[in-house]
Structure formats: structure tokens, C-alpha cells
Amino acid sequence: MLVNINAVSAKRQNALGELGELSRSRIFLSEFKYNRGAEIYGETETADYIYQVLEGAVRSYKLLFDGRRQIGAFHLVGDIFGLENGAAHRFTAEAIVDTTVRLMKRRSLEHVAETDVVVALDLLIMTTGNLQHAEDHMLLLGRKTSLERVAAFLLEMDRRLTAKSVMALPMSRRDIADYLGLTLETVSRALSYLHAKGILGFLGPTQRQIVLLDRLRLAELDL
Amino acid sequence: MLVNINAVSAKRQNALGELGELSRSRIFLSEFKYNRGAEIYGETETADYIYQVLEGAVRSYKLLFDGRRQIGAFHLVGDIFGLENGAAHRFTAEAIVDTTVRLMKRRSLEHVAETDVVVALDLLIMTTGNLQHAEDHMLLLGRKTSLERVAAFLLEMDRRLTAKSVMALPMSRRDIADYLGLTLETVSRALSYLHAKGILGFLGPTQRQIVLLDRLRLAELDL
DNA sequence: GCGGCACCTTGATACAGATCAAGGCTCCGG
DNA sequence: CCGGAGCCTTGATCTGTATCAAGGTGCCGC
Numbered sequence: 001m002l003v004n005i006n007a008v009s010a011k012r013q014n015a016l017g018e019l020g021e022l023s024r025s026r027i028f029l030s031e032f033k034y035n036r037g038a039e040i041y042g043e044t045e046t047a048d049y050i051y052q053v054l055e056g057a058v059r060s061y062k063l064l065f066d067g068r069r070q071i072g073a074f075h076l077v078g079d080i081f082g083l084e085n086g087a088a089h090r091f092t093a094e095a096i097v098d099t100t101v102r103l104m105k106r107r108s109l110e111h112v113a114e115t116d117v118v119v120a121l122d123l124l125i126m127t128t129g130n131l132q133h134a135e136d137h138m139l140l141l142g143r144k145t146s147l148e149r150v151a152a153f154l155l156e157m158d159r160r161l162t163a164k165s166v167m168a169l170p171m172s173r174r175d176i177a178d179y180l181g182l183t184l185e186t187v188s189r190a191l192s193y194l195h196a197k198g199i200l201g202f203l204g205p206t207q208r209q210i211v212l213l214d215r216l217r218l219a220e221l222d223l
Numbered sequence: 224m225l226v227n228i229n230a231v232s233a234k235r236q237n238a239l240g241e242l243g244e245l246s247r248s249r250i251f252l253s254e255f256k257y258n259r260g261a262e263i264y265g266e267t268e269t270a271d272y273i274y275q276v277l278e279g280a281v282r283s284y285k286l287l288f289d290g291r292r293q294i295g296a297f298h299l300v301g302d303i304f305g306l307e308n309g310a311a312h313r314f315t316a317e318a319i320v321d322t323t324v325r326l327m328k329r330r331s332l333e334h335v336a337e338t339d340v341v342v343a344l345d346l347l348i349m350t351t352g353n354l355q356h357a358e359d360h361m362l363l364l365g366r367k368t369s370l371e372r373v374a375a376f377l378l379e380m381d382r383r384l385t386a387k388s389v390m391a392l393p394m395s396r397r398d399i400a401d402y403l404g405l406t407l408e409t410v411s412r413a414l415s416y417l418h419a420k421g422i423l424g425f426l427g428p429t430q431r432q433i434v435l436l437d438r439l440r441l442a443e444l445d446l
Numbered sequence: 447g448c449g450g451c452a453c454c455t456t457g458a459t460a461c462a463g464a465t466c467a468a469g470g471c472t473c474c475g476g
Numbered sequence: 477c478c479g480g481a482g483c484c485t486t487g488a489t490c491t492g493t494a495t496c497a498a499g500g501t502g503c504c505g506c
Contacts, residue, residue, distance in 0.1 A: 062362045064446045070365040072358055085351040090358055113344065120343040121336065127350045128308040134357035135295055135313055139285045141364035142293040142404030146493065173454065181365030183494055188455055205502060207454065223287045369463065396484065409463055411485055428472060430484065 029104050034095035041082065043092045049103040050082045051075075056099025057170035060091035061178065071179040073133065074171065076160055083126060096170045141181045144223070149180040150190035151222040154200070158212055169208045194218070252327050257318035264305065266315045272326040273305045274298075279322025280393035283314035284401065294402040296356065297394065299383055306349060319393045364404045367446070372403040373413035374444040377423070381435055392431045417441070 031054065034040055040051065043062060051058075058075040072091055075081040084090055113120045140149055153176060154167075161167050169176075173184040180187065191207075194200045199218050203209035212218060254277065257263055263274065266285060274281075281298040295314055298304040307313055336343045363372055376399060377390075384390050392399075396407040403410065414430075417423045422441050426432035435441060 062358070064362070064366060066446070068366040070362040072361055085347060090355060113340075113347075115340065117336075117338065117340040117343050120340050120347060124308060124336075124343060124347045124350060127347060127354060131350060131354045131357060132313060134354060134361060135285070137361055138295055138357060138364055139287070139293040141361055142401075143287060143291040172452090178365075184454080185456085185495080186493060189493095192455070223289070395482095406464055407484080408465080408486085412463090415485070 029102075031100055031102050034099045034101070036095055036097050036099075038095045040093040040095060040101070041089050043089055045089050046087055047082060047084045047089045047106050050080065050106055050109060051093075051101045051103050052080045053077050054100040054102055056101075057096040058093050058099060058101075059096050059171065059175055059179075060093050062091055069178045070181070071175060072137070073130075074175075074179065076170075080126060083123070083130075085123070085127065096175065146180075146182050146186045147190050147193065148222050149182060150176075150187060150194070151218050153180055154194075154210070154212065154218060155215070155222060158215070165211060166203060167210045167212065169210065194221075252325075254323055254325050257322045257324070259318055259320050259322075261318045263316040263318060263324070264312050266312060268312050269310055270305060270307045270312045270329055273303060273329055273332060274316075274324045274326050275303045276300050277323040277325055279324075280319040281316050281322060281324075282319050282394065282398055282402075283316050285314060292401045293404070294398060295360070296353075297398075297402065299393075303349060306346070306353075308346070308350065319398065369403075369405055369409050370413050370416065371445050372405060373399075373410060373417070374441050376403055377417075377433070377435065377441060378438070378445060381438070388434060389426060390433045390435065392433065417444075 034056075040058065041047070041049075053075050055077060057077075058079075058081060059071050060073050060075065060081060061069050061071040063069050073081070074096070075093075081093060082089065109119075109123075113123055140152055144152065157167055157169060161169075171179075173187050177184040177187045191200070191210075195202065197217070199212070199214045199221075201211045201213055203211060257279075263281065264270070264272075276298050278300060280300075281302075281304060282294050283296050283298065283304060284292050284294040286292050296304070297319070298316075304316060305312065332342075332346075336346055363375055367375065380390055380392060384392070394402075396410050400407040400410045414423070414433075418425065420440075422435070422437045422444075424434045424436055426434060
């Protein structure tokens with residue numbers, strides 16, 4: 001559901017690192033805001049738009065009938081998502097916190113890609129990046145222990161989330177668990193263990209602000 | 224390692240369903256044969272060629288330092304693999320049985336893609352297909368039970384392997400286990416359970432020939 | 447400022463699947 | 477025909493993670 005609309009407010013000049021040629025074509029239409037928890041699109045819905053996170057964070061997931069959930073990716077500031085190269089979305093996307101996205105019509109992008117080989121290759125590069133992430137995640141989900149998974153998660157977020165020393169995780173323990181194929185209790189225990197070992201520290205009153213105190217030992221835990 | 228070379232033996236006119244425009248450009252160079260168990264390329268090797276299976280079957284996998292293995296995909300007759308869109312391979316590929324592949328230089332494909340938008344879009348379609356498979360497999364590895372995984376595997380092989388009523392699996396129980404994130408014993412037990420329930424039958428002296436007797440009930444076991 | 451809710455941690459117990467172990471079958475080479 | 481290797485099944489036991497349970501903390505609305 002669209003919660004709040006700020007159409008065509010082009011004041012933001014965000015870092016478009018991965019956009020390549022797309023950033024040069026003026027086909028991003030407008031901004032939208034989604035409240036925390038709001039659904040951006042549902043699995044199997046027709047893919048009319050693609051999105052870029054300007055502020056906030058998004059989770060993409062699949063559900064089984066009985067409610068088991070697998071989060072395939074978190075989308076952070078700057079990330080592009082919803083790029084399915086097909087008629088229908090393959091994940092449900094939800095705002096984890098209040099989130100602003102920029103969006104464009106998928107058909108106009110397709111149209112450009114059909115004639116402009118540079119845009120087509122940009123799409124290929126982005127899709128390849130998504131594929132590589134999924135391939136690494138299969139190894140994690142199929143063969144790593146709970147501690148290895150949590151260590152890998154922290155290192156991924158450390159790399160992606162910010163240059164600052166403090167990691168402000170937007171997602172809950174349950175989100176992390178559903179990303180790592182664990183339960184929230186197991187995630188919590190792994191984090192407590194890393195805390196006790198002096199590998200990380202907690203900051204705020206909530207436990208979502210984490211400082212990595214020993215990236216080397218953390219990396220040794222992720223094989 | 225290349226085991227046996229049949230260069231430019233173009234006698235085979237295989238079904239190239241997924242190749243699209245690529246099948247029309249005459250850039251597939253030659254055929255190679257790999258013995259059962261032979262490595263086609265290693266993880267992190269530079270990706271000089273891309274491959275199509277003409278006969279046989281191939282497994283693509285990642286290893287952890289202590290030997291834990293995750294197979295990301297099986298490549299069957301007609302499948303194209305080794306398409307990394309980057310300098311280095313991200314998996315190790317091995318022949319599961321004696322296997323013949325057709326191969327082409329990656330650079331010549333890249334060269335064509337840089338000018339021909341149709342070829343670039345073909346590459347995008349193939350990469351998107353690989354991504355979709357990986358996304359579904361993340362759900363399986365993260366959230367499905369052992370029985371659900373084995374049921375999903377059988378249905379996938381039934382769909383991909385042959386139109387015939389008998390499924391001749393080229394891979395061992397250990398390969399299946401490493402694809403599904405299980406042990407070979409758990410795979411064996413799940414197959415025995417499905418046999419006892421009358422959902423499948425075994426044929427030959429070895430247990431690799433399987434007949435699906437009740438696809439409907441099998442599909443109900445895969446959520 | 448108080449009550450309730452969302453979120454997190456920690457402890458106790460249960461269980462699915464891993465591990466350890468044994469034996470059977472087929473194939474192959476001598 | 478025999479012996480051994482590779483592969484598979486089945487049984488017994490173990491264990492990592494899930495499940496069940498209780499309690500703590502911060503935050504928000506009234």
C-alpha cells in the first residue's frame with residue numbers, strides 16, 4: 001500500500017553508485033514514502049515499477065503457506081530492487097523502517113534497454129550482482145553453522161551499512177533470523193556470545209546499535 | 224582439466240532451446256569430453272569459456288575450508304553454464320558422469336554483446352533464470368524440512384531430466400544431499416519413506432532409476 | 447506516570463537431522 | 477569364481493538448533 005506520496009520531488013541528489021548509465025537517463029519519475037511495515041509490492045504482483053532506496057531499509061522475502069519466511073535480501077540506502085526482468089515480482093518487499101524510495105516505470109526502462117546496449121548491459125551487471133549474492137547465500141543457508149551465519153551477517157552489514165564505526169541495524173532479530181535461516185533466539189544467543197567474547201559491543205538502550213570491536217576474529221568465525 | 228578433445232566436431236545438432244539469438248551466431252567453437260569426476264573449471268579461475276552440456280551432467284559447487292560442500296546447481300543436457308559475466312568463475316564445475324560439452328570463448332561472446340542488444344538481452348534472460356533458481360533454492364535451504372527438500376528435488380528433476388516416465392538420476396545420494404543442504408543418510412531415508420508410501424518406485428539394480436508413481440501427493444509434500 | 451506492547455535475552459526441554467556404525471548389493475579386475 | 481571398492485540402506489545414538497517459557501527493558505498513548 002502506498003502510504004504517502006511526494007511525487008517528483010527531485011531535490012535529493014543521492015549517491016547512485018551502481019546505477020551506471022541509468023542515472024544519466026532521466027527516467028526516474030518520483031519519490032514515495034512507505035511507513036514502517038508497509039508492503040511495497042507482493043509476490044506474484046505484476047512488476048510495474050523498479051525502486052531505489054533513498055532513505056530507510058527494505059526486506060524482500062518469500063513465504064510458505066504455514067508462515068515460514070525466507071528473506072532473500074535487505075535493500076539499504078542506494079540499493080535498487082524490484083528488478084525482475086519479467087512480468088511478475090518474485091518476492092514481497094516491505095519497508096523495515098519508514099522508507100523513501102525513488103521509482104520508475106519498468107516499461108520505460110525495458111523500452112530503453114531494447115535499443116540501448118549500454119543500458120541492457122547495466123541491467124545485466126545489476127542482475128549478476130544479485131545472482132552472486134544469492135549464490136553466496138545458498139552456501140551460508142545450506143552449510144554454515146549458526147555462529148558462522150551471524151558472523152557473516154555482521155560482516156556484510158558492516159561493509160554495506162555505513163562507513164561509521166557504529167552499525168545501526170534497521171532490522172529486528174526476527175528479520176535477521178529469517179535472513180539467516182535460523183530462529184530469533186539462536187540469533188540472540190550468537191550475538192550474546194560474540195558480546196561476551198569481546199568481539200562486539202552494544203550501544204544504545206535498544207540492542208540494534210552494534211560496534212564491531214574485533215573484525216579479525218569475527219572474520220575467522222565466518223569460514 | 225581437459226581430458227579428451229574433439230575439436231570442431233559439429234555433427235551434433237542439439238536442442239538449443241534457451242540459447243535464443245546465441246544459437247544463430249556461429250560462435251560456439253568446439254566440443255570437449257570430460258571423464259566422470261573431472262573438473263571443468265575451478266572456483267576463482269578466470270572464466271575463459273562458457274559451456275553447454277551436450278551429453279552427461281555437471282555439478283557446480285562451492286567448498287568451505289573444512290570440506291563442507293554446497294552444490295548450487297546441476298547442469299543437464301541443453302543447459303548453459305559457466306556464464307559469470309565477470310573475470311572469474313564463482314563455482315567449481317565437475318562432470319558427474321562422462322560428459323560432452325560445447326564451448327565458446329567468453330571474450331567473443333562479450334564482444335558481440337557489447338554491440339548487439341539482442342545478444343545482451345539474451346544474456347540478461349539467462350542470468351535472470353539462474354537468479355530465479357537461486358532465489359527458490361534459498362527458500363528451500365533456509366526453511367524447508369528434509370522431506371520437503373527431497374520432494375522438491377524429485378519434482379525439479381522430473382521436470383528437467385526427461386519426458387520419459389523413468390527418471391535416470393546421474394548424481395549420487397551425496398550429490399543430492401550437498402544440493403539440498405542435508406546428509407546422504409537423510410536423503411536416503413526420505414527416498415525410502417516415499418518408496419514405502421508408494422509415491423515412487425525404484426527400477427534398476429542401482430537405486431538411481433526412479434519412477435514417480437504419484438506426482439500429486441509428491442507435490443503436496445513440497446510446500 | 448502508568449499500563450501495555452514490541453522487542454530482546456536467557457533458561458529448560460524437545461526433536462529433526464547429523465553422526466557413528468554395520469551390512470548388503472553391484473560391478474570390476476584378476 | 478573371488479575379493480575389494482563404491483554406493484546405498486538401515487539402525488542406534490548424539491547434538492545443534494528449535495521450541496517452549498519466563499522475565500526484562502524501553503517506548504508510546506492515555
